[in-house]
Amino acid sequence: MIWVPIWPVGRRYLAHVWNKGGTMNDVMTPRGVEPRKILQIVIHNKIPAIMSYCSREKWHVAKVLLTDLDGDRFSVESMAQKKLLRPINIQVCQPVGLSFKYEYGKFVFDTTVEDLKPSEGQQAYQERGGTIVLAVPDKIEVIQRRNYFRVNVPKSLHVKVLMWPRNGKSKENQRAQDTTNSMHQCCQGRLVDISAGGAQVVVPHEALTTGAKLKKGQFIGMRFTPMPYETPLILCAQIRNILPTADGKDSSLGVQIVGLEASAEGHETLNRLIGIVEQYYQTNQQVQKKDELQPVPSAV
Numbered sequence: 001m002i003w004v005p006i007w008p009v010g011r012r013y014l015a016h017v018w019n020k021g022g023t024m025n026d027v028m029t030p031r032g033v034e035p036r037k038i039l040q041i042v043i044h045n046k047i048p049a050i051m052s053y054c055s056r057e058k059w060h061v062a063k064v065l066l067t068d069l070d071g072d073r074f075s076v077e078s079m080a081q082k083k084l085l086r087p088i089n090i091q092v093c094q095p096v097g098l099s100f101k102y103e104y105g106k107f108v109f110d111t112t113v114e115d116l117k118p119s120e121g122q123q124a125y126q127e128r129g130g131t132i133v134l135a136v137p138d139k140i141e142v143i144q145r146r147n148y149f150r151v152n153v154p155k156s157l158h159v160k161v162l163m164w165p166r167n168g169k170s171k172e173n174q175r176a177q178d179t180t181n182s183m184h185q186c187c188q189g190r191l192v193d194i195s196a197g198g199a200q201v202v203v204p205h206e207a208l209t210t211g212a213k214l215k216k217g218q219f220i221g222m223r224f225t226p227m228p229y230e231t232p233l234i235l236c237a238q239i240r241n242i243l244p245t246a247d248g249k250d251s252s253l254g255v256q257i258v259g260l261e262a263s264a265e266g267h268e269t270l271n272r273l274i275g276i277v278e279q280y281y282q283t284n285q286q287v288q289k290k291d292e293l294q295p296v297p298s299a300v
Helices: 007-017 035-044 171-184 264-293
Strands: 048-055 058-070 073-078 095-102 105-118 130-135 141-144 160-165 187-194 198-204 219-224 233-244 250-257
Touching: 035 058, 035 095, 058 233, 073 105, 105 264, 141 264, 160 198, 187 264, 198 233, 233 264
Parallel strands: none
Antiparallel strands: 048 058, 048 095, 058 073, 073 130, 095 105, 105 130, 105 141, 160 187, 160 219, 187 198, 198 250, 219 233, 233 250
C-alpha cells in the first residue's frame, strides 16, 4: 500500500519514495509515484523547467513553467519576460525533452507536443508563444544532483576532443555532415572537466578564427573517448562561454550538453555520461587518498 500525501507534505513524500542510497551513476525512476503526481507537485510549487527541442535544424532550450494538468496532458508556457519573449517554433507531434531540479535530484523525461494554443488576443502561436500542450510521460527519471557538479579529468588521462559545427538535421543527414566536418571544419581540443550537463574544453586560439571557427552560442558536435579502449562518446553541445586559459596560450570553452532529455536514446547517452562522471570521480578520489598516505619528507 502506497502512502499518498496531501499537498503540504509533497516534498517529504518525494524524498521518501525515491533514492535511498546508491552511487553517483544511478538513474532512478521514483518508486510508487506516478508521473502525474510528480507533475502535480511541480505545478503546485511553480517549479521552473527547461524544455529542449529541435527547430529549424538547430537545438534550442527554453525556460518554461508547467501551468495545468488535465488527464493525460499537461501545459507549459514560456517564462521569458514579455519584452524578451521569443517564438518557440515547434510543431504538433514533435518530440521534446523536459528537465527540472527539485530536492535531491534533476528530473528528466521526453514527451510529445499534443497541441499549441495561442494566448488570448494573439493572431498566431508563432508570433509570441503561448500554451504548449504535452503528453504526460510514461516515466520520469531522477538523476542525483551531484552528477551535475564538474569533475576534473584524472591527471593520468589525456582526453582528446574532436569538435565541429553541428545542427539538428535528421540522423542520416547529420552523420553525413559530421563526416564531412570531421575532414574540413573540425578542431581538436583537450577535455578538462565534465559533468552530466556540460564540460570544459581547452582549444588552440586558432580554432576561433580558422577551421571550425568556434564562437559563443554556436552548436557543436563533440566526440571523445572517456577511457582508453572504450567506445567514443558523441554529444551535441552549445558553447556558453569562451575565455583565455590562465597562461594565455589557449582558449577555454565552457559548453552545455543539449538534447539528451528529448529521446530514449538520449537517456541512454546520459546514463553513460553519468557513469563517466562517476569513474573520473572515483579515480580522483583514489589518487587523493594515495597522496595523503605518502610520508612527508623530514626536514634536514
